[in-house]
Amino acid sequence: MPLKETWYGRYYEDFEIGDVYRSSLGRTITEADNVWMTLLTMNTNQSHFNEHYAETTPFGKPIVNSGVTLAVVLGMSVIDTSQKAFANLGWDRIKLPHPVLVGDTIYVESLVLAKRESKSRAYGGIVKVRTRGLNQEGATVLVYERSIFIYKRSAAQDKGYWPEPDVPIEELGG
Secondary structure, eight states, X not given: OOOOOOOOOXXXXXXXXXXXEEOSOOEEOOHHHHHHHHHHTTOOOGGGTOHHHHTTSTTSXXXXXXXXXXXXXXXXXXXXXXXXXXXXXXXXEEEOOSOXXXXXXXXXXXXXXXXXXXXXXXXXXXXXXXXXXXXXXXXXXXXXXXXXXXXXXXXXXXXXXXXXXXXXXXXXXX
Protein backbone atom coordinates (compact mmCIF):
# COMPACT_ATOMS: atom_id res chain seq x y z
CA MET A 1 0.00 0.00 0.00
CA PRO A 2 1.57 3.34 -1.02
CA LEU A 3 2.18 5.98 1.61
CA LYS A 4 0.32 9.22 0.85
CA GLU A 5 2.22 12.28 2.01
CA THR A 6 0.20 14.73 4.10
CA TRP A 7 0.12 18.34 2.94
CA TYR A 8 1.82 20.21 5.70
CA GLY A 9 2.70 23.78 4.88
CA ARG A 10 4.39 25.58 2.00
CA TYR A 11 8.00 25.39 0.92
CA TYR A 12 9.85 28.49 -0.31
CA GLU A 13 9.06 27.63 -3.94
CA ASP A 14 5.32 27.59 -3.20
CA PHE A 15 5.15 31.27 -2.26
CA GLU A 16 4.27 33.84 -4.93
CA ILE A 17 4.25 37.58 -4.30
CA GLY A 18 0.65 38.76 -4.16
CA ASP A 19 -0.82 35.42 -3.05
CA VAL A 20 -3.39 35.62 -0.24
CA TYR A 21 -3.91 32.66 2.10
CA ARG A 22 -7.07 32.52 4.20
CA SER A 23 -7.30 30.27 7.24
CA SER A 24 -9.74 27.42 6.82
CA LEU A 25 -10.77 27.63 10.49
CA GLY A 26 -12.10 30.30 12.79
CA ARG A 27 -11.28 30.45 16.51
CA THR A 28 -13.65 31.80 19.16
CA ILE A 29 -11.87 33.53 22.03
CA THR A 30 -13.02 32.34 25.45
CA GLU A 31 -12.83 33.89 28.88
CA ALA A 32 -10.38 31.13 29.84
CA ASP A 33 -8.05 32.16 26.96
CA ASN A 34 -8.05 35.73 28.21
CA VAL A 35 -7.60 34.93 31.91
CA TRP A 36 -4.88 32.33 31.32
CA MET A 37 -2.80 34.61 29.10
CA THR A 38 -3.30 37.54 31.47
CA LEU A 39 -2.05 35.41 34.38
CA LEU A 40 0.75 33.81 32.34
CA THR A 41 2.14 37.19 31.28
CA MET A 42 1.54 38.78 34.71
CA ASN A 43 -0.41 41.57 33.00
CA THR A 44 -1.87 43.63 35.83
CA ASN A 45 -4.07 45.92 33.72
CA GLN A 46 -7.50 45.44 35.26
CA SER A 47 -9.28 46.03 31.95
CA HIS A 48 -8.56 42.34 31.15
CA PHE A 49 -9.84 40.66 34.32
CA ASN A 50 -11.87 43.02 36.52
CA GLU A 51 -15.43 43.36 35.20
CA HIS A 52 -16.33 46.07 37.70
CA TYR A 53 -13.31 48.15 36.68
CA ALA A 54 -13.84 47.44 32.97
CA GLU A 55 -17.36 48.89 33.19
CA THR A 56 -15.71 52.30 33.67
CA THR A 57 -13.67 52.01 30.44
CA PRO A 58 -14.88 53.12 26.99
CA PHE A 59 -15.55 49.47 26.11
CA GLY A 60 -17.77 48.87 29.16
CA LYS A 61 -16.52 45.32 29.64
CA PRO A 62 -13.19 43.46 29.74
CA ILE A 63 -11.13 43.46 26.57
CA VAL A 64 -9.03 40.47 25.57
CA ASN A 65 -5.32 40.69 26.38
CA SER A 66 -3.53 41.65 23.14
CA GLY A 67 -1.08 38.79 23.77
CA VAL A 68 -3.98 36.38 23.22
CA THR A 69 -4.91 38.09 19.97
CA LEU A 70 -1.33 38.01 18.68
CA ALA A 71 -0.79 34.38 19.71
CA VAL A 72 -4.03 33.16 18.14
CA VAL A 73 -3.53 35.05 14.87
CA LEU A 74 0.07 33.85 14.60
CA GLY A 75 -0.87 30.27 15.41
CA MET A 76 -3.69 30.24 12.88
CA SER A 77 -1.34 31.55 10.17
CA VAL A 78 1.36 28.90 10.68
CA ILE A 79 -0.10 26.19 8.41
CA ASP A 80 -0.16 28.67 5.51
CA THR A 81 2.96 30.75 6.13
CA SER A 82 5.55 29.22 8.43
CA GLN A 83 4.94 25.49 8.86
CA LYS A 84 8.15 24.87 6.87
CA ALA A 85 10.09 27.65 8.60
CA PHE A 86 13.55 27.43 10.04
CA ALA A 87 13.17 30.70 11.97
CA ASN A 88 11.20 33.88 12.45
CA LEU A 89 13.48 36.73 11.41
CA GLY A 90 11.44 39.75 12.41
CA TRP A 91 8.10 41.38 13.12
CA ASP A 92 7.18 44.86 11.89
CA ARG A 93 4.26 47.26 12.00
CA ILE A 94 2.18 45.45 14.61
CA LYS A 95 -1.14 47.25 15.00
CA LEU A 96 -4.27 46.52 17.00
CA PRO A 97 -6.95 48.72 15.37
CA HIS A 98 -10.02 47.13 17.00
CA PRO A 99 -10.45 45.49 20.43
CA VAL A 100 -11.18 41.80 20.82
CA LEU A 101 -13.87 40.80 23.31
CA VAL A 102 -14.58 37.41 24.84
CA GLY A 103 -16.85 35.58 22.40
CA ASP A 104 -15.33 37.12 19.26
CA THR A 105 -14.34 34.65 16.57
CA ILE A 106 -11.04 35.31 14.82
CA TYR A 107 -10.23 34.55 11.17
CA VAL A 108 -6.81 35.02 9.59
CA GLU A 109 -5.43 35.89 6.17
CA SER A 110 -1.89 36.51 4.96
CA LEU A 111 -0.56 38.35 1.90
CA VAL A 112 2.86 37.46 0.45
CA LEU A 113 4.77 40.76 0.15
CA ALA A 114 8.25 39.64 -0.88
CA LYS A 115 10.57 36.66 -1.20
CA ARG A 116 14.25 36.12 -1.89
CA GLU A 117 16.68 33.25 -1.75
CA SER A 118 19.02 33.17 1.23
CA LYS A 119 22.56 34.34 0.51
CA SER A 120 24.06 32.30 3.36
CA ARG A 121 21.89 29.16 3.42
CA ALA A 122 21.20 27.56 0.03
CA TYR A 123 18.50 25.32 1.51
CA GLY A 124 15.98 28.13 1.97
CA GLY A 125 14.77 31.63 1.40
CA ILE A 126 13.19 34.57 3.15
CA VAL A 127 9.50 35.27 2.75
CA LYS A 128 7.79 38.42 4.01
CA VAL A 129 4.05 38.34 4.70
CA ARG A 130 1.43 40.72 6.02
CA THR A 131 -1.00 38.88 8.27
CA ARG A 132 -4.21 40.15 9.74
CA GLY A 133 -6.84 38.86 12.11
CA LEU A 134 -10.49 39.68 11.50
CA ASN A 135 -13.39 39.28 13.88
CA GLN A 136 -16.72 37.73 12.91
CA GLU A 137 -17.94 41.10 11.63
CA GLY A 138 -14.93 41.59 9.34
CA ALA A 139 -13.21 44.22 11.51
CA THR A 140 -9.41 44.03 11.50
CA VAL A 141 -8.31 43.32 15.07
CA LEU A 142 -4.58 42.82 14.40
CA VAL A 143 -2.20 43.33 11.50
CA TYR A 144 1.56 42.78 11.29
CA GLU A 145 4.36 42.03 8.84
CA ARG A 146 6.68 39.12 9.44
CA SER A 147 9.87 37.89 7.77
CA ILE A 148 10.39 34.13 7.88
CA PHE A 149 13.19 31.81 6.75
CA ILE A 150 11.44 28.98 4.85
CA TYR A 151 13.02 25.70 3.75
CA LYS A 152 13.19 24.84 0.07
CA ARG A 153 11.58 21.61 -1.05
CA SER A 154 15.07 20.07 -1.53
CA ALA A 155 16.20 20.88 2.04
CA ALA A 156 17.18 17.84 4.06
CA GLN A 157 16.58 19.56 7.42
CA ASP A 158 12.81 18.97 7.56
CA LYS A 159 12.83 15.39 6.33
CA GLY A 160 13.55 11.99 7.81
CA TYR A 161 12.50 12.74 11.38
CA TRP A 162 9.39 10.51 11.42
CA PRO A 163 10.28 7.20 13.15
CA GLU A 164 10.22 4.00 11.11
CA PRO A 165 7.43 1.80 12.54
CA ASP A 166 8.45 -1.57 13.92
CA VAL A 167 5.49 -3.20 12.17
CA PRO A 168 3.68 -1.99 9.00
CA ILE A 169 0.18 -0.72 9.75
CA GLU A 170 -1.28 -3.22 7.29
CA GLU A 171 -0.09 -6.04 9.56
CA LEU A 172 -1.94 -4.74 12.62
CA GLY A 173 -5.13 -6.72 12.59
CA GLY A 174 -8.29 -5.57 14.27
